[in-house]
Amino acid sequence: MYDYLITGAGAAGLSLAYHLNQAGLSDKRILLIDRAPKAGNDRTWCFWEDRPGSFEALVFRAWDCIGVYSPDFCARLDIRPYRYKMIRAVDFYRFMDDWLAEQPNIARVWAEVVSVETIGEHAVARTKSGEVYRGAWAFNSIPLIKVTPQPAYHHLLQHFLGWVIHTTQPAFEPEVATLMDFRVEQSGDTRFVYVLPFDAHTALVEYTVFSPALLTRDEYARPLAGYVNRQLGIADFEVQHEEFGVIPMTDAPFPSRSGARVYHIGTAGGDTKPSTGYTFRRIQRRTQRIAWSLRQSGAPPDDRQPTSARHALLDSALLNVLSRGRLPGWRVFADLFARNPPQRVLRFLDEDTTLPEDLLIMSSVNLPAFLAATADVLRGRLSRANRRRARQDV
Numbered sequence: 001m002y003d004y005l006i007t008g009a010g011a012a013g014l015s016l017a018y019h020l021n022q023a024g025l026s027d028k029r030i031l032l033i034d035r036a037p038k039a040g041n042d043r044t045w046c047f048w049e050d051r052p053g054s055f056e057a058l059v060f061r062a063w064d065c066i067g068v069y070s071p072d073f074c075a076r077l078d079i080r081p082y083r084y085k086m087i088r089a090v091d092f093y094r095f096m097d098d099w100l101a102e103q104p105n106i107a108r109v110w111a112e113v114v115s116v117e118t119i120g121e122h123a124v125a126r127t128k129s130g131e132v133y134r135g136a137w138a139f140n141s142i143p144l145i146k147v148t149p150q151p152a153y154h155h156l157l158q159h160f161l162g163w164v165i166h167t168t169q170p171a172f173e174p175e176v177a178t179l180m181d182f183r184v185e186q187s188g189d190t191r192f193v194y195v196l197p198f199d200a201h202t203a204l205v206e207y208t209v210f211s212p213a214l215l216t217r218d219e220y221a222r223p224l225a226g227y228v229n230r231q232l233g234i235a236d237f238e239v240q241h242e243e244f245g246v247i248p249m250t251d252a253p254f255p256s257r258s259g260a261r262v263y264h265i266g267t268a269g270g271d272t273k274p275s276t277g278y279t280f281r282r283i284q285r286r287t288q289r290i291a292w293s294l295r296q297s298g299a300p301p302d303d304r305q306p307t308s309a310r311h312a313l314l315d316s317a318l319l320n321v322l323s324r325g326r327l328p329g330w331r332v333f334a335d336l337f338a339r340n341p342p343q344r345v346l347r348f349l350d351e352d353t354t355l356p357e358d359l360l361i362m363s364s365v366n367l368p369a370f371l372a373a374t375a376d377v378l379r380g381r382l383s384r385a386n387r388r389r390a391r392q393d394v
């Protein structure tokens, strides 16, 4: 019997284990279960912060200046006091392996988890090979419950192919991270390229699409190579590493719990920002909150994420604009960055803005399109509420 079961030892599970011990819960018995040890750099996490974060020592590169480029707005923006940071998963996993080896209260098991449920007063995790683990609480980041697309919500995917490329001639400005370059064929959805230089010769260049369905590999690789050739003016380059990813962009509810004892965390628990796909920092905030709540009250916090109703509505409105094609994505992001200090935009995307700041943000985008989107979202919510009420009356 454990105090805490942590099923899924990726970004969320490992972060939670770390924050639990940091919060002073190293007297608790913790079990981490994942299907397999990590075998390399399966992703890079980028995010912004205006102060040193929990894993500052693992930051591989950080930039004070970001580039935003669209057909009619091109700027390099000084984002200080924010820094745009990159952590390579491989560094995070290695750090965690070393750190966990020194934590006598945390055990690890490699197994395929098939279920995590509340049974009576306990959380119970079962594996494919038949083992059963019990804990007072479980925190699960394995996508065991599928979120099926529902017409009442918006469902986009953020999907991307990235290459770490190396050039013999200097080709990159190491001080500037290109956050979004929309100067690529949009093909009726939202497409942009990220350029994150490690030094003058090496950068992660990523072709990103917001749309409902994935593309073929060639449909990412061709425009990515074209961008490197034409936009960056690089004829010869070596691809040192490739990453592919899919992140949900949806306002559909993710399961926050399974019964009283199982909490879902990470992407599977709805920690992804619906309108941007950024997740890593939200995972840190969430897992720290859980750790401190366990420390103070012995139980996890009741609510999933301290997202205000206002920010949730704005997220849905932005998703509605993008998924209904009310405006091209590049138009929205170019307007945001052209008409606001970048710090305000970053604060807004972090949901840290005040109401007056949100009004300034809203006045900087195409208001008729956003008002139509907001009305659509509110109509959808109303009809969902009516359907719920009708079901309860039956």
Ligand SMILES: Cc1cc2nc3c(=O)[nH]c(=O)nc-3n(C[C@H](O)[C@H](O)[C@H](O)COP(=O)(O)OP(=O)(O)OC[C@H]3O[C@@H](n4cnc5c(N)ncnc54)[C@H](O)[C@@H]3O)c2cc1C
Binding pocket: 007, 008, 009, 010, 011, 012, 013, 033, 034, 035, 036, 042, 043, 044, 045, 046, 047, 111, 112, 113, 114, 141, 142, 143, 243, 244, 245, 246, 247, 265, 266, 267, 268, 277, 278, 279, 280, 281, 283
């Ligand atoms: C390529 C890529 C790049 C990304 N880049 C960014 C970024 O720049 N910034 C950002 O904010 N977010 C980014 N994200 C989104 C998000 O931050 C990451 O997906 C993050 O890793 C999510 O953490 P998680 O713990 O929810 O999921 P994961 O890190 O995927 O962890 C889930 C764990 O569960 C384990 N698992 C799954 N099924 C089972 C099973 N049945 N039994 C046992 N174990 C199981 C997996 O092995 C894994 O270790 C990126 C995502 C991807 C895929």
